[in-house]
Amino acid sequence: MTGSPASEFALQIRDLHKTYANGKTALQNINLDVPAGAFYALLGPNGAGKSTLINILADIVLPSGGSAMMFGHDVFRDRAWCKRRLGVVPQEVAFDPFFNPREVLKITSGMFGCKPDMAWIDELLGRLELSEHCEKNTRQLSGGMRRRLLVAQALVHKPPLVILDEPTAGVDVELRRRLWDFMRELNAGGTTILLTTHYLEEAEELCDHVTIVDGGKVVADRSMRELMREVAGRYLWLSYGEGFVLSEADMAALSQFQPRSNGKGVCLTLRHATDETSSSFHEAYSAAVARFGPPIDAGVRQEDLEDVFIRLTHDDDKATAGAGT
Amino acid sequence: MRPVNPRGAWTLFVRETQRFMKVKMQTIVAPALTAILYLLIFRYAMGERSVPGLDVDYFSFLIPGLVMMSMLQNAFANTSSSMIVGKVMNVNIYLLMAPLSAIEVVIAFLAAAVLRALVVAVVLLLVLSPFAHLTFSHISLILFYGVCGSVLMGGLGFIGGMWSKKFDDMALINNFVIMPLTFLSGVFYSVTQLPPLWQKINHFNPFFYLIDGFRYGFIGVGDTNPYIALWVVGGSTFICMVACWYLWRIGWKLKD
Numbered sequence A: 001m002t003g004s005p006a007s008e009f010a011l012q013i014r015d016l017h018k019t020y021a022n023g024k025t026a027l028q029n030i031n032l033d034v035p036a037g038a039f040y041a042l043l044g045p046n047g048a049g050k051s052t053l054i055n056i057l058a059d060i061v062l063p064s065g066g067s068a069m070m071f072g073h074d075v076f077r078d079r080a081w082c083k084r085r086l087g088v089v090p091q092e093v094a095f096d097p098f099f100n101p102r103e104v105l106k107i108t109s110g111m112f113g114c115k116p117d118m119a120w121i122d123e124l125l126g127r128l129e130l131s132e133h134c135e136k137n138t139r140q141l142s143g144g145m146r147r148r149l150l151v152a153q154a155l156v157h158k159p160p161l162v163i164l165d166e167p168t169a170g171v172d173v174e175l176r177r178r179l180w181d182f183m184r185e186l187n188a189g190g191t192t193i194l195l196t197t198h199y200l201e202e203a204e205e206l207c208d209h210v211t212i213v214d215g216g217k218v219v220a221d222r223s224m225r226e227l228m229r230e231v232a233g234r235y236l237w238l239s240y241g242e243g244f245v246l247s248e249a250d251m252a253a254l255s256q257f258q259p260r261s262n263g264k265g266v267c268l269t270l271r272h273a274t275d276e277t278s279s280s281f282h283e284a285y286s287a288a289v290a291r292f293g294p295p296i297d298a299g300v301r302q303e304d305l306e307d308v309f310i311r312l313t314h315d316d317d318k319a320t321a322g323a324g325t
Numbered sequence B: 001m002r003p004v005n006p007r008g009a010w011t012l013f014v015r016e017t018q019r020f021m022k023v024k025m026q027t028i029v030a031p032a033l034t035a036i037l038y039l040l041i042f043r044y045a046m047g048e049r050s051v052p053g054l055d056v057d058y059f060s061f062l063i064p065g066l067v068m069m070s071m072l073q074n075a076f077a078n079t080s081s082s083m084i085v086g087k088v089m090n091v092n093i094y095l096l097m098a099p100l101s102a103i104e105v106v107i108a109f110l111a112a113a114v115l116r117a118l119v120v121a122v123v124l125l126l127v128l129s130p131f132a133h134l135t136f137s138h139i140s141l142i143l144f145y146g147v148c149g150s151v152l153m154g155g156l157g158f159i160g161g162m163w164s165k166k167f168d169d170m171a172l173i174n175n176f177v178i179m180p181l182t183f184l185s186g187v188f189y190s191v192t193q194l195p196p197l198w199q200k201i202n203h204f205n206p207f208f209y210l211i212d213g214f215r216y217g218f219i220g221v222g223d224t225n226p227y228i229a230l231w232v233v234g235g236s237t238f239i240c241m242v243a244c245w246y247l248w249r250i251g252w253k254l255k256d
């Protein structure tokens, strides 16, 4: 990879702020540290500000304030140095109808100041299953193929930092799996990877660190293991059959367990427990039975990343969990 | 001192060149055909008359004007269409993401526009030369006006492309600015044939100086002094280039 990272951080973002011309504030003083060599997830609901953050780093959107360092170099001052070391897969598909995929890759490589490395270009086309389409005009490619071409374009100059903004949107399951295998290989070879995705199982499986943003703010910033151990809790689910409704009064009565309906019953969050003796299982179960009677079925489940994500980005529960560690 | 990326600039130049070389029918053959049509139409409309005020036959007068008009239109088309296609297809983000300085981007775009204009000019001169006895009285003036005019129009196309949000905006500029200015610039007539008021107005039309100076290079006579107009044209071209550079640098209409 070009330019061995001199700093232990691939990215250090401080107080990054963005207000668009229409007055919309997309980022509110974001801080983010991406260690060199990390496989990093940037998650958040639609409109959270993920793409804004990425586009500021890519020089597509102008920042309103704050700073960003890439491998110890100031992104906004040392633009050319940083750009040579950054590959971005944009969220919105971009393609030049004048050229075929092979030409596009040669051009992109040249524009980034690299002599086109045909062996690497062929490998990229192969790894991203584009070999048999590489002489077609980009107009003739399917949506998924176009997105894979964007991934190839981001990698063609062998950047040590790759940022992928929803690279798997519209890519089928089989190819998605292969794309992630490829990313894992690159990461094992030392490339730092930052990705956004709405497929949370994939993020949970792939990434070693996760930052969740919501409304332009960081609401969680943890290693994946820590997040799943310390923030992900357990919940009790109780089934009462079809037609169960959770009334406002029920919500108020059980508020200490953050109750939510799942259609056939109710889910109650258990107090965070480090061992069985401090569990609030008994209190939650008794409270539910007292209110609804004995359930048809019940169980205790561990929250997965999706549950944590929903809890942290839920509108009326903006409590920050371990932000800024 | 900002770092330079000559390979990047060269790649961009080649890309912008391929953009017109890949569609030669549209970019080279079509303008040649249009020029021949104009020539034939005006030939029958005007007959064998010589141009009043200037002591030359009409074809020798018309051909340099037609060549210059095609150069200007093609230089404009190359940058403006690339910029607007890049915007609509979202590929301009690669220009922004690449480690290219504003100077490099502008030079690559303008150089490709000039190359296209020169290719068109050579083709047109070859195609049109059988219709008249062409003379080249001041080669240096021909080159100066040809290149400057192409840079100027390439630059205006660059800025127009940045300004446009969609193809319709570009068509608007073309139909309401570029076409009237070129047609009223004295390609088909000598401005001395016009009423005095129009003559005055024409002196504010930059195309008039470009075409008159370029033609002077061929026939050795013109409506203005080409050595004075040279400063007007050179100055406008320089200002236009600086504007391109500045607007690209601040990401005008490109970066939110």
Ligand SMILES: Nc1ncnc2c1ncn2[C@@H]1O[C@H](COP(=O)(O)OP(=O)(O)OP(=O)(O)O)[C@@H](O)[C@H]1O
Binding pocket: A020, A021, A022, A024, A025, A026, A044, A045, A046, A047, A048, A049, A050, A051, A052, A053, A091, B256
């Ligand atoms: N060019 C723009 N002008 C004005 N507002 C914008 C612009 N781009 C984005 N926004 C607003 O900024 C906020 C953040 O948008 P952004 O695209 O960064 O979200 P995101 O996290 O990438 O969402 P998604 O998951 O949908 O891609 C949104 O409220 C959006 O409406």
Ligand SMILES: [Mg+2]
Binding pocket: A050, A051, A052, A091, A165
């Ligand atoms: Mg986005």
